[in-house]
Amino acid sequence: MDRMAASVNPDRSEWDVIVLGGAAAGENAAQYATQFSGLDAVLVENALVGGECSYWACMPSKALLRPVEVLDTARHLPGLASVVEGLRLDVDEVLARRDKIVSNLDDAGQVRWALGAGIDVVRGYGRLTGARTIEVTGADGTVRTLIARHAVVLDTGSAASIPPVPGLREALPWTSRDVTNLHEIPRRVVILGGGVVACEAATWLYGLGVDELTLVNRGPQLLAGNEPFAGELVADRLRKAGVTVHAERTMSEVRREDVRDSGVGRIHGGEVKVTLDDGTMLTADEIVVAAGRKPNSDDIGLDKLGVSPGGYVDVDDQQAVRGVGGEWLYAIGDLCGRALVTHMGKYQARIVGEVIAARAKGEQLELGEYGRHTAAAGHRTVPQVTFTDPEVGSAGLTEQQAREQDIDVETVEYDLAALAGTFLLREDYSGRAKLVLDRAKDTIVGATFVGTGIADLVHSATVAIVGKVPVSALWHAVPSYPTPSEVWLRLLETLNADRRGGSA
Numbered sequence: 214m215d216r217m218a219a220s221v222n223p224d225r226s227e228w229d230v231i232v233l234g235g236a237a238a239g240e241n242a243a244q245y246a247t248q249f250s251g252l253d254a255v256l257v258e259n260a261l262v263g264g265e266c267s268y269w270a271c272m273p274s275k276a277l278l279r280p281v282e283v284l285d286t287a288r289h290l291p292g293l294a295s296v297v298e299g300l301r302l303d304v305d306e307v308l309a310r311r312d313k314i315v316s317n318l319d320d321a322g323q324v325r326w327a328l329g330a331g332i333d334v335v336r337g338y339g340r341l342t343g344a345r346t347i348e349v350t351g352a353d354g355t356v357r358t359l360i361a362r363h364a365v366v367l368d369t370g371s372a373a374s375i376p377p378v379p380g381l382r383e384a385l386p387w388t389s390r391d392v393t394n395l396h397e398i399p400r401r402v403v404i405l406g407g408g409v410v411a412c413e414a415a416t417w418l419y420g421l422g423v424d425e426l427t428l429v430n431r432g433p434q435l436l437a438g439n440e441p442f443a444g445e446l447v448a449d450r451l452r453k454a455g456v457t458v459h460a461e462r463t464m465s466e467v468r469r470e471d472v473r474d475s476g477v478g479r480i481h482g483g484e485v486k487v488t489l490d491d492g493t494m495l496t497a498d499e500i501v502v503a504a505g506r507k508p509n510s511d512d513i514g515l516d517k518l519g520v521s522p523g524g525y526v527d528v529d530d531q532q533a534v535r536g537v538g539g540e541w542l543y544a545i546g547d548l549c550g551r552a553l554v555t556h557m558g559k560y561q562a563r564i565v566g567e568v569i570a571a572r573a574k575g576e577q578l579e580l581g582e583y584g585r586h587t588a589a590a591g592h593r594t595v596p597q598v599t600f601t602d603p604e605v606g607s608a609g610l611t612e613q614q615a616r617e618q619d620i621d622v623e624t625v626e627y628d629l630a631a632l633a634g635t636f637l638l639r640e641d642y643s644g645r646a647k648l649v650l651d652r653a654k655d656t657i658v659g660a661t662f663v664g665t666g667i668a669d670l671v672h673s674a675t676v677a678i679v680g681k682v683p684v685s686a687l688w689h690a691v692p693s694y695p696t697p698s699e700v701w702l703r704l705l706e707t708l709n710a711d712r713r714g715g716s717a
């Protein structure tokens with residue numbers, strides 16, 4: 214692995230801000246803490262600056278999904294359909310583009326950005342040893358102690374969690390890192406899980422030519438946490454692509470005689486035999502574990518500060534770690550478990566950077582829902598796009614979540630296929646949209662869109678939810694014709710008809 218060495222004076226030991234974990238969120242925290250404040254900062258990173266998202270998660274997965282989606286759309290577009298008939302993706306080229314998008318696992322560009330922004334980088338594994346103090350062990354075993362004058366931000370992220378199925382860990386299954394950085398296409402794959410990673414990975418694996426693909430999910434529906442129709446539409450599509458979906462099942466045993474640590478994204482040995490909890494036997498060439506995440510909090514010295522290691526780190530709305538006095542320790546990103554997506558980690562990072570800069574200058578914090586120093590969006594307005602076929606985009610609460618919060622719920626749904634703007638995208642368009650409203654306030658608290666090309670609709674919903682835009686005002690936000698945004702107008706018309714007791 215070719216990495217750029219960071220050029221930090223090895224004798225330097227003090228900075229205003231230390232960020233432990235140099236992922237995208239950590240970079241943002243350092244940037245926002247320093248850019249207008251005169252403070253300085255250092256990132257401590259044990260692997261690649263840029264973190265999971267840049268090399269082993271968001272970026273490679275989306276690089277693999279895009280060609281799958283384009284080819285599938287072409288197959289359903291007269292004028293192209295006959296041209297692409299029988300064509301398959303050029304796997305080598307798709308993987309080469311993925312490698313380019315992950316910068317061939319070289320973080321020189323990110324380090325250059327950090328140094329250019331005046332942020333130092335120290336390589337090594339860091340642990341808290343006391344208040345404002347981090348001990349960093351380098352790859353060569355050398356240990357140095359860093360001291361933060363003002364604040365320490367923890368951004369150590371999360372890793373794939375491997376359920377305690379007998380034989381599973383010993384079989385050296387693929388995790389998200391292998392399946393995003395795959396170099397070999399196994400012929401038969403069993404995926405454990407039915408969440409975002411499982412569904413996205415299933416989509417690119419069948420697109421890349423996996424012959425037999427089986428998904429084993431503990432829950433009754435895929436993409437749990439979304440409106441149920443999202444998981445149903447994705448499951449329908451997976452089944453059409455030949456994927457076998459086992460719902461309400463798990464693995465009870467895994468056996469692999471020939472286990473080989475052949476490297477990330479290479480097949481880890483011989484055939485794998487999987488027994489499900491109903492006795493079903495499956496044989497595969499590789500298993501992918503996509504069964505959730507565990508925070509990287511077990512060995513970062515939290516116990517030295519009286520915080521229990523191993524779990525998600527509990528933070529307040531300024532991202533300060535609860536239970537640690539002195540307003541110097543913060544946590545952001547997956548580690549704090551509020552919303553396991555990059556954009557929310559970066560949002561928390563922007564807030565934390567501003568909080569640190571303000572506290573260092575002794576300024577009063579701007580609190581409240583729209584305050585510059587309050588990470589309020591983490592509670593109700595998390596947006597997310599799952600890049601399956603069809604895409605699933607959501608913002609805010611599902612109907613069930615809204616009911617659990619005792620909101621006076623009103624809902625409206627619309628068939629996304631019944632729009633000029635979606636019909637133009639592909640012949641076989643199928644999809645659905647749903648709004649969840651707070652009847653008493655006449656505002657939207659949640660939105661879900663499922664269909665091709667809906668990803669960018671999510672932000673309009675996020676704006677409406679965060680801005681508490683009244684439904685009466687939304688009538689004046691006119692969507693462009695012919696685009697999928699027309700669904701906003703159709704939803705309003707349907708809502709209006711429902712309220713008047715008729716049909717639109």
Ligand SMILES: Cc1cc2nc3c(=O)[nH]c(=O)nc-3n(C[C@H](O)[C@H](O)[C@H](O)COP(=O)(O)OP(=O)(O)OC[C@H]3O[C@@H](n4cnc5c(N)ncnc54)[C@H](O)[C@@H]3O)c2cc1C
Pocket residue numbers: 233234235236237238239257258259260261262263264265266269270271272274275337338339340368369370371389393410509512513545546547548552553554555556557558
């Ligand atoms: C397959 C997959 C696809 C995804 N796709 C998307 C997507 O499309 N969009 C999206 O928004 N989210 C996506 N996510 C989620 C997203 O990747 C995470 O939410 C995000 O990476 C979390 O960022 P983070 O800042 O919390 O930390 P991470 O990205 O996990 O990085 C933590 C960093 O800290 C370093 N580190 C850890 N401990 C130490 C230590 N003690 N000392 C020094 N360094 C340390 C690690 O080396 C790492 O670089 C995806 C996740 C997966 C698994």
Ligand SMILES: NC(=O)c1ccc[n+]([C@@H]2O[C@H](COP(=O)([O-])OP(=O)(O)OC[C@H]3O[C@@H](n4cnc5c(N)ncnc54)[C@H](O)[C@@H]3O)[C@@H](O)[C@H]2O)c1
Pocket residue numbers: 376405406407408409410411413429430431432435436437462463464503504505506553554597598599600
């Ligand atoms: N596009 C995106 O934004 C994107 C893409 C990928 C991942 N992510 C983030 O990464 C995080 C992790 O994703 P994930 O899919 O690993 O987790 P997840 O929590 O979304 O899903 C885990 C799934 O595994 C199943 N499961 C857990 N244990 C099981 C067992 N023993 N047997 C069978 N099934 C089991 C669960 O029922 C669930 O369906 C998510 O929070 C997600 O937000 C985001």
